[in-house]
Amino acid sequence: MSSHGSHLPGHIHVFPIWMYVKVFIALFVLMILTVAASYVDFTHIHPLGMTISPLVGSLINNVIAMTIAVLKATLVVLFFMHVKFSTRLTKIFAVSGFVWMSLMFLILLDYGTRAWEPVPSWEKFEGSALSRQKGEKAEETSVRPRQ
Amino acid sequence: MATLAHHDSDFVEHVHHQFEDIEQQNEAYLVGMWAFLVTEVMFFGAMFLVYSLYRWFYQADFYAAHHELSIPAGAINTTILLASSFTMVMAVHFAQLRNKLMVMLNLVATIGLATAFLLIKFLYEWPEKAKHFLVPGPGFDPQHLEGTSKRAWELFYSLYFAMTGLHALHIIIGILIIGALAFLWQKGAKSVTEDYIPTELVGLYWHFVDLVWIFLFPLFYLIPK
Numbered sequence: 001m002s003s004h005g006s007h008l009p010g011h012i013h014v015f016p017i018w019m020y021v022k023v024f025i026a027l028f029v030l031m032i033l034t035v036a037a038s039y040v041d042f043t044h045i046h047p048l049g050m051t052i053s054p055l056v057g058s059l060i061n062n063v064i065a066m067t068i069a070v071l072k073a074t075l076v077v078l079f080f081m082h083v084k085f086s087t088r089l090t091k092i093f094a095v096s097g098f099v100w101m102s103l104m105f106l107i108l109l110d111y112g113t114r115a116w117e118p119v120p121s122w123e124k125f126e127g128s129a130l131s132r133q134k135g136e137k138a139e140e141t142s143v144r145p146r147q
Numbered sequence: 148m149a150t151l152a153h154h155d156s157d158f159v160e161h162v163h164h165q166f167e168d169i170e171q172q173n174e175a176y177l178v179g180m181w182a183f184l185v186t187e188v189m190f191f192g193a194m195f196l197v198y199s200l201y202r203w204f205y206q207a208d209f210y211a212a213h214h215e216l217s218i219p220a221g222a223i224n225t226t227i228l229l230a231s232s233f234t235m236v237m238a239v240h241f242a243q244l245r246n247k248l249m250v251m252l253n254l255v256a257t258i259g260l261a262t263a264f265l266l267i268k269f270l271y272e273w274p275e276k277a278k279h280f281l282v283p284g285p286g287f288d289p290q291h292l293e294g295t296s297k298r299a300w301e302l303f304y305s306l307y308f309a310m311t312g313l314h315a316l317h318i319i320i321g322i323l324i325i326g327a328l329a330f331l332w333q334k335g336a337k338s339v340t341e342d343y344i345p346t347e348l349v350g351l352y353w354h355f356v357d358l359v360w361i362f363l364f365p366l367f368y369l370i371p372k
Contacts, residue, residue: 012243012343014240014243014244015240017237017240020233020236020237020240021233023233024229024230024232024233027229027232028226028229031222031225031226031229034364034365034369035218035222035369038218038365038368038369038371041372043372054372057371057372058206058371058372061371061372062371065365065369065371066365068365069361069362069364069365072361073358073361073362076232076354076357076358076361077354077358079236080232080233080235080236080350080354080357081350081351081354081355082347086177087174087177089174089178090174090177090178090181093178093181093182093185094181094184096185097181097184097185097187097188097189097192098188100185100188100189100192101188101189101192101195104189104192104193104196105196105199107196108196108199108200108203111200111203111204
Protein backbone atom coordinates (compact mmCIF):
# COMPACT_ATOMS: atom_id res chain seq x y z
CA MET A 1 0.00 0.00 0.00
CA SER A 2 2.70 2.45 0.96
CA SER A 3 4.13 2.28 -2.56
CA HIS A 4 1.05 4.20 -3.78
CA GLY A 5 1.47 7.68 -2.34
CA SER A 6 2.26 8.89 1.14
CA HIS A 7 0.80 8.65 4.64
CA LEU A 8 0.08 11.83 6.53
CA PRO A 9 -0.10 11.81 10.31
CA GLY A 10 -3.62 10.73 11.14
CA HIS A 11 -3.35 7.62 8.92
CA ILE A 12 -4.69 9.42 5.83
CA HIS A 13 -3.70 7.77 2.58
CA VAL A 14 -2.94 10.52 0.04
CA PHE A 15 -2.42 9.67 -3.62
CA PRO A 16 -0.44 11.66 -6.17
CA ILE A 17 -2.44 13.93 -8.49
CA TRP A 18 -0.97 12.30 -11.59
CA MET A 19 -2.80 9.08 -10.75
CA TYR A 20 -6.14 10.92 -11.00
CA VAL A 21 -5.00 12.76 -14.15
CA LYS A 22 -4.06 9.46 -15.84
CA VAL A 23 -7.44 7.92 -14.93
CA PHE A 24 -9.29 10.98 -16.27
CA ILE A 25 -7.34 10.85 -19.57
CA ALA A 26 -8.09 7.11 -19.88
CA LEU A 27 -11.80 7.77 -19.26
CA PHE A 28 -11.85 10.52 -21.90
CA VAL A 29 -10.07 8.32 -24.50
CA LEU A 30 -12.52 5.45 -23.79
CA MET A 31 -15.45 7.86 -24.27
CA ILE A 32 -14.07 8.89 -27.71
CA LEU A 33 -13.51 5.21 -28.58
CA THR A 34 -17.05 4.15 -27.70
CA VAL A 35 -18.55 6.98 -29.81
CA ALA A 36 -16.23 6.13 -32.74
CA ALA A 37 -17.01 2.39 -32.47
CA SER A 38 -20.74 3.09 -32.57
CA TYR A 39 -20.35 4.58 -36.08
CA VAL A 40 -18.65 1.42 -37.41
CA ASP A 41 -21.02 -0.93 -39.22
CA PHE A 42 -19.31 -4.30 -38.94
CA THR A 43 -21.51 -5.85 -41.64
CA HIS A 44 -19.68 -3.66 -44.19
CA ILE A 45 -16.26 -4.89 -43.11
CA HIS A 46 -15.03 -8.06 -44.78
CA PRO A 47 -12.16 -9.60 -42.80
CA LEU A 48 -10.45 -12.30 -44.92
CA GLY A 49 -13.18 -11.87 -47.53
CA MET A 50 -15.87 -13.09 -45.15
CA THR A 51 -19.21 -11.33 -44.79
CA ILE A 52 -20.43 -10.57 -41.26
CA SER A 53 -24.15 -11.18 -40.83
CA PRO A 54 -26.25 -8.25 -39.48
CA LEU A 55 -26.93 -10.20 -36.28
CA VAL A 56 -23.23 -10.83 -35.57
CA GLY A 57 -22.36 -7.23 -36.59
CA SER A 58 -24.90 -5.87 -34.09
CA LEU A 59 -23.55 -8.25 -31.45
CA ILE A 60 -19.98 -6.97 -32.03
CA ASN A 61 -21.19 -3.34 -31.64
CA ASN A 62 -23.03 -4.20 -28.42
CA VAL A 63 -20.11 -6.12 -26.94
CA ILE A 64 -17.68 -3.25 -27.72
CA ALA A 65 -20.00 -0.59 -26.23
CA MET A 66 -20.66 -2.59 -23.04
CA THR A 67 -17.01 -3.64 -22.61
CA ILE A 68 -15.91 0.02 -22.78
CA ALA A 69 -18.68 1.04 -20.33
CA VAL A 70 -17.58 -1.67 -17.87
CA LEU A 71 -13.93 -0.60 -18.27
CA LYS A 72 -14.83 3.04 -17.55
CA ALA A 73 -16.94 2.03 -14.55
CA THR A 74 -14.08 -0.13 -13.22
CA LEU A 75 -11.63 2.80 -13.48
CA VAL A 76 -14.03 5.11 -11.63
CA VAL A 77 -14.73 2.55 -8.87
CA LEU A 78 -11.10 1.49 -8.36
CA PHE A 79 -9.36 4.88 -8.48
CA PHE A 80 -11.86 7.76 -8.05
CA MET A 81 -13.80 5.83 -5.40
CA HIS A 82 -10.55 4.46 -3.93
CA VAL A 83 -11.86 0.87 -3.76
CA LYS A 84 -8.50 -0.48 -5.01
CA PHE A 85 -6.88 0.90 -1.83
CA SER A 86 -9.75 0.30 0.58
CA THR A 87 -10.15 -2.28 3.34
CA ARG A 88 -11.50 -5.75 2.62
CA LEU A 89 -14.81 -4.97 4.31
CA THR A 90 -15.36 -1.94 2.07
CA LYS A 91 -14.47 -4.05 -0.98
CA ILE A 92 -17.08 -6.67 -0.05
CA PHE A 93 -19.78 -3.99 0.20
CA ALA A 94 -18.68 -2.36 -3.07
CA VAL A 95 -18.82 -5.68 -4.95
CA SER A 96 -22.10 -6.89 -3.43
CA GLY A 97 -24.25 -4.36 -5.33
CA PHE A 98 -22.90 -5.52 -8.66
CA VAL A 99 -23.22 -9.21 -7.72
CA TRP A 100 -26.85 -8.56 -6.80
CA MET A 101 -27.46 -6.79 -10.10
CA SER A 102 -26.03 -9.67 -12.15
CA LEU A 103 -28.25 -12.12 -10.21
CA MET A 104 -31.28 -9.93 -10.93
CA PHE A 105 -30.61 -10.17 -14.65
CA LEU A 106 -31.31 -13.93 -14.38
CA ILE A 107 -34.98 -12.81 -14.49
CA LEU A 108 -34.40 -12.55 -18.25
CA LEU A 109 -34.19 -16.39 -18.29
CA ASP A 110 -37.94 -16.43 -17.66
CA TYR A 111 -38.72 -14.14 -20.60
CA GLY A 112 -36.24 -15.98 -22.81
CA THR A 113 -37.75 -19.41 -22.24
CA ARG A 114 -41.47 -18.59 -22.36
CA ALA A 115 -41.71 -19.71 -25.98
CA TRP A 116 -40.64 -23.16 -24.78
CA GLU A 117 -43.75 -23.47 -22.60
CA PRO A 118 -46.81 -25.28 -24.01
CA VAL A 119 -48.96 -22.14 -23.88
CA PRO A 120 -50.35 -21.22 -27.31
CA SER A 121 -50.04 -17.43 -27.02
CA TRP A 122 -46.42 -17.66 -25.86
CA GLU A 123 -45.22 -19.82 -28.76
CA LYS A 124 -43.07 -17.90 -31.17
CA PHE A 125 -44.07 -20.27 -33.95
CA GLU A 126 -46.00 -23.52 -34.24
CA GLY A 127 -44.27 -26.22 -32.23
CA SER A 128 -41.66 -24.02 -30.51
CA ALA A 129 -42.88 -25.38 -27.15
CA LEU A 130 -40.83 -28.13 -25.52
CA SER A 131 -42.22 -31.37 -24.23
CA ARG A 132 -42.38 -31.84 -20.50
CA GLN A 133 -41.48 -35.49 -21.02
CA LYS A 134 -37.98 -36.33 -22.11
CA GLY A 135 -37.55 -37.78 -25.55
CA GLU A 136 -41.03 -37.02 -26.84
CA LYS A 137 -42.20 -34.44 -29.32
CA ALA A 138 -44.01 -31.34 -28.10
CA GLU A 139 -47.13 -32.06 -30.16
CA GLU A 140 -47.80 -35.35 -28.44
CA THR A 141 -47.84 -34.00 -24.91
CA SER A 142 -48.86 -30.40 -25.44
CA VAL A 143 -51.80 -29.23 -23.35
CA ARG A 144 -52.80 -27.01 -26.25
CA PRO A 145 -55.94 -28.19 -28.02
CA ARG A 146 -54.98 -28.96 -31.60
CA GLN A 147 -57.19 -29.07 -34.65
CA MET B 148 -0.13 5.74 25.47
CA ALA B 149 -1.70 5.70 22.08
CA THR B 150 -3.99 8.58 23.03
CA LEU B 151 -0.98 10.62 24.09
CA ALA B 152 0.61 10.09 20.70
CA HIS B 153 -2.58 11.31 19.04
CA HIS B 154 -2.53 14.54 21.00
CA ASP B 155 1.05 15.17 19.98
CA SER B 156 0.14 15.08 16.29
CA ASP B 157 -0.49 18.30 14.39
CA PHE B 158 -3.42 16.54 12.79
CA VAL B 159 -5.95 16.28 15.57
CA GLU B 160 -8.03 13.15 15.27
CA HIS B 161 -11.67 13.30 16.22
CA VAL B 162 -12.46 9.74 17.15
CA HIS B 163 -16.00 9.40 18.45
CA HIS B 164 -16.41 7.41 21.63
CA GLN B 165 -18.02 4.37 19.97
CA PHE B 166 -14.91 3.72 17.85
CA GLU B 167 -11.60 2.16 18.88
CA ASP B 168 -9.48 4.33 16.63
CA ILE B 169 -9.55 6.58 13.56
CA GLU B 170 -9.13 3.63 11.16
CA GLN B 171 -12.22 1.88 12.47
CA GLN B 172 -14.20 5.12 12.40
CA ASN B 173 -13.21 5.87 8.80
CA GLU B 174 -14.00 2.31 7.69
CA ALA B 175 -17.41 2.49 9.36
CA TYR B 176 -18.22 5.71 7.48
CA LEU B 177 -17.05 4.30 4.14
CA VAL B 178 -18.88 0.98 4.56
CA GLY B 179 -22.03 2.87 5.53
CA MET B 180 -21.83 4.98 2.38
CA TRP B 181 -21.24 1.90 0.23
CA ALA B 182 -24.28 0.20 1.82
CA PHE B 183 -26.33 3.21 0.68
CA LEU B 184 -24.79 3.03 -2.80
CA VAL B 185 -25.75 -0.68 -2.99
CA THR B 186 -29.41 0.34 -2.51
CA GLU B 187 -28.88 2.87 -5.31
CA VAL B 188 -27.51 0.10 -7.56
CA MET B 189 -30.71 -1.87 -6.80
CA PHE B 190 -32.84 1.20 -7.54
CA PHE B 191 -31.26 1.89 -10.93
CA GLY B 192 -30.64 -1.83 -11.59
CA ALA B 193 -34.37 -2.56 -11.87
CA MET B 194 -34.69 0.14 -14.55
CA PHE B 195 -31.69 -1.25 -16.45
CA LEU B 196 -33.40 -4.67 -16.36
CA VAL B 197 -36.63 -3.25 -17.82
CA TYR B 198 -34.57 -1.47 -20.48
CA SER B 199 -32.69 -4.70 -21.37
CA LEU B 200 -35.92 -6.66 -21.69
CA TYR B 201 -37.65 -4.23 -24.06
CA ARG B 202 -34.46 -3.55 -26.03
CA TRP B 203 -34.30 -7.32 -26.59
CA PHE B 204 -37.99 -7.54 -27.60
CA TYR B 205 -38.04 -4.41 -29.81
CA GLN B 206 -34.45 -4.10 -31.05
CA ALA B 207 -35.41 -2.75 -34.52
CA ASP B 208 -37.86 -0.17 -33.07
CA PHE B 209 -35.38 0.98 -30.38
CA TYR B 210 -32.71 1.33 -33.08
CA ALA B 211 -35.01 3.55 -35.17
CA ALA B 212 -36.18 5.55 -32.11
CA HIS B 213 -32.65 6.30 -30.86
CA HIS B 214 -31.82 8.28 -34.05
CA GLU B 215 -33.76 11.23 -32.60
CA LEU B 216 -31.22 11.51 -29.75
CA SER B 217 -28.19 13.76 -30.32
CA ILE B 218 -24.91 11.83 -30.01
CA PRO B 219 -22.81 15.07 -29.77
CA ALA B 220 -25.00 16.35 -26.90
CA GLY B 221 -24.66 12.97 -25.16
CA ALA B 222 -20.89 12.86 -25.71
CA ILE B 223 -20.45 16.44 -24.41
CA ASN B 224 -22.50 15.59 -21.33
CA THR B 225 -20.41 12.43 -20.77
CA THR B 226 -17.22 14.51 -20.94
CA ILE B 227 -18.70 17.08 -18.54
CA LEU B 228 -19.59 14.39 -15.99
CA LEU B 229 -16.18 12.69 -16.29
CA ALA B 230 -14.51 16.09 -15.75
CA SER B 231 -16.77 16.76 -12.75
CA SER B 232 -15.75 13.40 -11.26
CA PHE B 233 -12.11 14.49 -11.69
CA THR B 234 -12.66 17.87 -9.98
CA MET B 235 -14.55 16.07 -7.18
CA VAL B 236 -11.70 13.64 -6.55
CA MET B 237 -9.32 16.64 -6.58
CA ALA B 238 -11.46 18.24 -3.87
CA VAL B 239 -11.07 15.04 -1.80
CA HIS B 240 -7.32 15.06 -2.46
CA PHE B 241 -6.96 18.64 -1.20
CA ALA B 242 -9.32 17.94 1.72
CA GLN B 243 -6.78 15.32 2.83
CA LEU B 244 -4.04 17.97 2.60
CA ARG B 245 -6.36 20.54 4.30
CA ASN B 246 -5.87 23.06 1.50
CA LYS B 247 -9.09 25.05 1.85
CA LEU B 248 -8.64 27.23 -1.23
CA MET B 249 -8.09 24.27 -3.58
CA VAL B 250 -11.00 22.35 -2.03
CA MET B 251 -13.30 25.32 -2.60
CA LEU B 252 -12.11 25.81 -6.19
CA ASN B 253 -12.69 22.15 -7.03
CA LEU B 254 -16.09 21.97 -5.33
CA VAL B 255 -17.25 25.10 -7.17
CA ALA B 256 -15.91 23.64 -10.46
CA THR B 257 -17.84 20.41 -9.79
CA ILE B 258 -21.06 22.35 -9.16
CA GLY B 259 -20.44 24.39 -12.33
CA LEU B 260 -19.94 21.28 -14.48
CA ALA B 261 -23.03 19.61 -12.95
CA THR B 262 -25.08 22.71 -13.75
CA ALA B 263 -23.77 22.71 -17.34
CA PHE B 264 -24.89 19.06 -17.64
CA LEU B 265 -28.41 19.96 -16.46
CA LEU B 266 -28.60 23.00 -18.75
CA ILE B 267 -27.77 20.89 -21.83
CA LYS B 268 -30.35 18.30 -20.72
CA PHE B 269 -33.19 20.64 -19.75
CA LEU B 270 -32.68 23.56 -22.13
CA TYR B 271 -31.56 21.72 -25.27
CA GLU B 272 -32.19 17.95 -25.26
CA TRP B 273 -35.60 17.68 -23.61
CA PRO B 274 -37.24 20.69 -25.39
CA GLU B 275 -35.90 19.21 -28.65
CA LYS B 276 -37.85 15.98 -27.88
CA ALA B 277 -41.00 17.98 -27.07
CA LYS B 278 -40.68 19.82 -30.41
CA HIS B 279 -40.65 16.49 -32.26
CA PHE B 280 -43.66 15.10 -30.33
CA LEU B 281 -41.49 12.50 -28.59
CA VAL B 282 -42.77 13.02 -25.03
CA PRO B 283 -44.84 9.92 -24.09
CA GLY B 284 -48.51 10.69 -23.58
CA PRO B 285 -51.51 11.77 -25.69
CA GLY B 286 -49.32 14.05 -27.83
CA PHE B 287 -46.82 11.33 -28.71
CA ASP B 288 -46.47 11.39 -32.48
CA PRO B 289 -43.03 10.45 -33.93
CA GLN B 290 -42.47 11.75 -37.45
CA HIS B 291 -39.99 9.11 -38.68
CA LEU B 292 -41.59 5.78 -37.73
CA GLU B 293 -40.79 4.25 -41.15
CA GLY B 294 -42.63 1.01 -40.50
CA THR B 295 -41.54 0.54 -36.89
CA SER B 296 -43.99 0.30 -33.98
CA LYS B 297 -45.24 3.56 -32.44
CA ARG B 298 -45.95 1.76 -29.14
CA ALA B 299 -42.35 0.48 -29.00
CA TRP B 300 -41.11 4.05 -29.69
CA GLU B 301 -43.27 5.25 -26.80
CA LEU B 302 -41.70 2.53 -24.61
CA PHE B 303 -38.22 3.74 -25.63
CA TYR B 304 -38.99 7.36 -24.81
CA SER B 305 -40.76 6.43 -21.55
CA LEU B 306 -37.57 4.62 -20.49
CA TYR B 307 -35.43 7.50 -21.79
CA PHE B 308 -37.29 10.13 -19.73
CA ALA B 309 -37.64 7.89 -16.66
CA MET B 310 -33.98 6.86 -16.54
CA THR B 311 -32.32 10.14 -17.57
CA GLY B 312 -34.90 11.95 -15.38
CA LEU B 313 -34.04 9.87 -12.33
CA HIS B 314 -30.37 10.43 -13.11
CA ALA B 315 -30.96 14.21 -13.46
CA LEU B 316 -32.70 14.16 -10.06
CA HIS B 317 -29.54 12.60 -8.61
CA ILE B 318 -27.48 15.38 -10.22
CA ILE B 319 -29.74 18.02 -8.62
CA ILE B 320 -29.41 16.33 -5.21
CA GLY B 321 -25.66 16.11 -5.81
CA ILE B 322 -25.44 19.86 -6.50
CA LEU B 323 -27.30 20.56 -3.23
CA ILE B 324 -25.03 18.21 -1.22
CA ILE B 325 -21.81 19.56 -2.77
CA GLY B 326 -23.16 23.08 -2.19
CA ALA B 327 -23.76 22.30 1.51
CA LEU B 328 -20.25 20.81 1.75
CA ALA B 329 -18.71 23.92 0.10
CA PHE B 330 -20.68 26.10 2.53
CA LEU B 331 -19.21 24.16 5.51
CA TRP B 332 -15.70 24.49 4.06
CA GLN B 333 -16.21 28.22 3.51
CA LYS B 334 -17.42 28.62 7.09
CA GLY B 335 -14.36 26.68 8.28
CA ALA B 336 -16.46 24.06 10.09
CA LYS B 337 -14.07 21.68 11.84
CA SER B 338 -16.27 18.67 10.98
CA VAL B 339 -15.11 19.00 7.34
CA THR B 340 -11.80 20.89 7.53
CA GLU B 341 -10.18 18.57 10.08
CA ASP B 342 -11.66 15.31 8.77
CA TYR B 343 -11.57 14.50 5.04
CA ILE B 344 -14.23 11.76 5.34
CA PRO B 345 -17.31 13.99 4.75
CA THR B 346 -15.73 15.24 1.50
CA GLU B 347 -14.84 11.65 0.53
CA LEU B 348 -18.43 10.45 1.16
CA VAL B 349 -19.90 13.24 -1.01
CA GLY B 350 -17.29 12.25 -3.62
CA LEU B 351 -18.46 8.60 -3.51
CA TYR B 352 -22.04 9.73 -4.16
CA TRP B 353 -20.94 11.93 -7.04
CA HIS B 354 -18.85 9.18 -8.67
CA PHE B 355 -21.86 6.87 -8.44
CA VAL B 356 -23.95 9.41 -10.37
CA ASP B 357 -21.15 9.44 -12.97
CA LEU B 358 -21.20 5.61 -13.08
CA VAL B 359 -24.91 5.54 -13.92
CA TRP B 360 -24.35 7.95 -16.82
CA ILE B 361 -21.42 5.84 -18.09
CA PHE B 362 -24.02 3.11 -18.79
CA LEU B 363 -26.93 5.35 -19.82
CA PHE B 364 -24.89 7.03 -22.56
CA PRO B 365 -24.10 3.93 -24.71
CA LEU B 366 -27.48 2.29 -23.97
CA PHE B 367 -29.60 5.22 -25.19
CA TYR B 368 -27.40 7.24 -27.55
CA LEU B 369 -25.25 4.57 -29.23
CA ILE B 370 -27.67 1.71 -29.99
CA PRO B 371 -26.34 -0.40 -32.91
CA LYS B 372 -28.55 -1.69 -35.71
